[in-house]
Amino acid sequence: MYIDPTTGSLVLQILAAGVLSVMAMATRVREAVKHFFKVLVPRRNRWPGKQ
Amino acid sequence: MAWQAIEGSFRDPSGFVYTRDGTLFRQVNHSFRQPFEAFLASGLYDELVRDGLLVPHEQVGLELAATNDAYAVIRPEQIAFISYPYEWSFGQLQDAALLTLEIQERALARAFTLRDSSAYNVQFQSGRPVLIDTLSFEPYVDGKPWDAYKQFCEQFLLPLTLMSTRDVRCGTLLRSYLDGIPLDLGSRLLPRRTWVSPGTVLHIHLHAWARGRYAGSSVSSAAKGRSMSRQALVTLIRGLKGAVRGLKWRAAGTEWADYTEDNNYTQAASRSKRDLVVSYLREAGANVVWDLGANTGEYSRAAREVAPLVVSFDLDPAAVERNYRRVRAEQETGILPLLLDLTNPSPAQGWAGQERLSLVERGPADAVLALALIHHLAIGHNLPLEKIAAYLRRLGGRLIIEFVPKSDSQVKRLLLSRPDIFPAYTKDGFEQAFACHFRIESSAPIENSERWLYYMSSRRPNG
Numbered sequence: 001m002y003i004d005p006t007t008g009s010l011v012l013q014i015l016a017a018g019v020l021s022v023m024a025m026a027t028r029v030r031e032a033v034k035h036f037f038k039v040l041v042p043r044r045n046r047w048p049g050k051q
Numbered sequence: 052m053a054w055q056a057i058e059g060s061f062r063d064p065s066g067f068v069y070t071r072d073g074t075l076f077r078q079v080n081h082s083f084r085q086p087f088e089a090f091l092a093s094g095l096y097d098e099l100v101r102d103g104l105l106v107p108h109e110q111v112g113l114e115l116a117a118t119n120d121a122y123a124v125i126r127p128e129q130i131a132f133i134s135y136p137y138e139w140s141f142g143q144l145q146d147a148a149l150l151t152l153e154i155q156e157r158a159l160a161r162a163f164t165l166r167d168s169s170a171y172n173v174q175f176q177s178g179r180p181v182l183i184d185t186l187s188f189e190p191y192v193d194g195k196p197w198d199a200y201k202q203f204c205e206q207f208l209l210p211l212t213l214m215s216t217r218d219v220r221c222g223t224l225l226r227s228y229l230d231g232i233p234l235d236l237g238s239r240l241l242p243r244r245t246w247v248s249p250g251t252v253l254h255i256h257l258h259a260w261a262r263g264r265y266a267g268s269s270v271s272s273a274a275k276g277r278s279m280s281r282q283a284l285v286t287l288i289r290g291l292k293g294a295v296r297g298l299k300w301r302a303a304g305t306e307w308a309d310y311t312e313d314n315n316y317t318q319a320a321s322r323s324k325r326d327l328v329v330s331y332l333r334e335a336g337a338n339v340v341w342d343l344g345a346n347t348g349e350y351s352r353a354a355r356e357v358a359p360l361v362v363s364f365d366l367d368p369a370a371v372e373r374n375y376r377r378v379r380a381e382q383e384t385g386i387l388p389l390l391l392d393l394t395n396p397s398p399a400q401g402w403a404g405q406e407r408l409s410l411v412e413r414g415p416a417d418a419v420l421a422l423a424l425i426h427h428l429a430i431g432h433n434l435p436l437e438k439i440a441a442y443l444r445r446l447g448g449r450l451i452i453e454f455v456p457k458s459d460s461q462v463k464r465l466l467l468s469r470p471d472i473f474p475a476y477t478k479d480g481f482e483q484a485f486a487c488h489f490r491i492e493s494s495a496p497i498e499n500s501e502r503w504l505y506y507m508s509s510r511r512p513n514g
Binding site for chain 2: 002003005006007008009010011012013014015016017018020021023024027
């Protein structure tokens with residue numbers, strides 16, 4: 001590293017890492033659930049007349 | 052053969068750029084051999100170049116190196132016109148930020164990381180932002196947070212947030228703070244409502260606090276053995292992307308926002324002016340044109356029919372922004388909109404005043420357009436005509452300039468609330484003042500108006 005990252009910035013990332021990991025997992029779970037429902041009910045959500 | 056140093060390139064021990072006979076080279080030092088080879092071998096270079104995110108380069112012979120430290124020498128694709136973050140519109144800075152984050156995300160996917168995230172590593176080429184620092188990549192170390200996170204926040208996120216939530220003119224703070232707006236300053240300047248936005252709270256407010264809190268500590272004592280997984284880092288980058296994308300600025304409400312629709316030109320007058328500009332430029336054989344006071348770039352686009360590169364300068368952030376949005380939407384190459392106050396142009400900056408070039412140092416242009424401009428300088432800013440001519444001569448070898456007489460409604464508007472103290476501001480006075488610095492090659496009246504268009508060439512070689 002040739003720029004000074006400064007301690008505070010590194011520490012903030014580490015402190016935030018826990019929260020960020022949870023957010024990443026939550027996003028993955030949400031996407032998985034969405035995908036599951038898309039696969040399970042592919043055409044049910046089509047109302048008559050809707051394109 | 053001697054090499055010429057580029058004064059702004061000295062901070063990075065991995066290498067530096069210099070020129071030989073006007074061609075730009077980048078020397079890669081021995082100390083950086085491994086990361087550089089790994090970067091090329093990993094496929095990351097190919098991917099980034101293929102997608103237009105990084106400038107391509109050619110490896111050349113070591114005999115072209117500058118010093119004995121050289122492990123390799125590369126010749127990157129040259130940037131047609133160097134510009135700086137404090138000259139960019141909101142959208143340009145935003146796109147440069149997104150480019151940096153996109154590159155970092157792709158780098159992480161291949162176990163690399165950006166060593167720095169300076170806004171000066173981005174330039175605009177063919178209408179799009181591109182990374183120019185080929186040596187910015189090093190192998191990612193597991194568990195290590197991003198070294199360039201603070202730099203990214205101060206150079207990109209914070210200025211953009213200030214421009215979006217406070218006032219677009221906050222962007223000019225980048226001229227004073229070349230390393231980016233300090234987090235603590237930005238945190239204080241931001242409006243209270245930004246404390247509700249999680250992204251701003253984390254990346255700016257908390258970040259500013261953390262810098263103060265941990266200023267005297269070492270990372271190991273502060274972090275107490277914890278580290279940051281790659282997944283968490285990717286999430287951070289994506290979060291930053293979301294934060295940057297979420298910032299909006301309506302390009303309106305500034306003084307010149309409605310000019311193009313609101314001026315006094317008839318269609319015939321515009322067409323006549325346009326045709327004259329194009330024919331003069333064809334005569335000049337210009338490759339690089341600087342359009343001063345270009346507003347949203349209507350005449351820049353006319354110039355573009357003749358010249359491969361038109362730099363489209365204007366004082367008004369909304370005008371530059373609209374110009375850029377059009378460049379982006381229509382994927383125009385060869386037009387570069389930039390922010391410029393001609394009465395206080397970008398100066399030379401940085402260490403010894405040599406790291407960032409002044410406007411004049413980045414010229415001269417082949418041709419300069421000064422359309423619908425002279426009255427603002429001479430009357431709006433009390434500049435003597437001769438002084439205007441002297442400066443314009445330094446900017447380019449040919450000048451296409453529009454004289455706007457006092458009888459014109461735009462000038463009348465300027466004189467509405469002040470006495471007319473400009474006896475020399477007449478067509479003759481104009482021609483006399485400019486004849487000191489230019490040879491008037493030809494002139495023609497603009498149809499349906501009292502304005503005249505002049506085509507001039509510099510009398511003396513540009514100093």
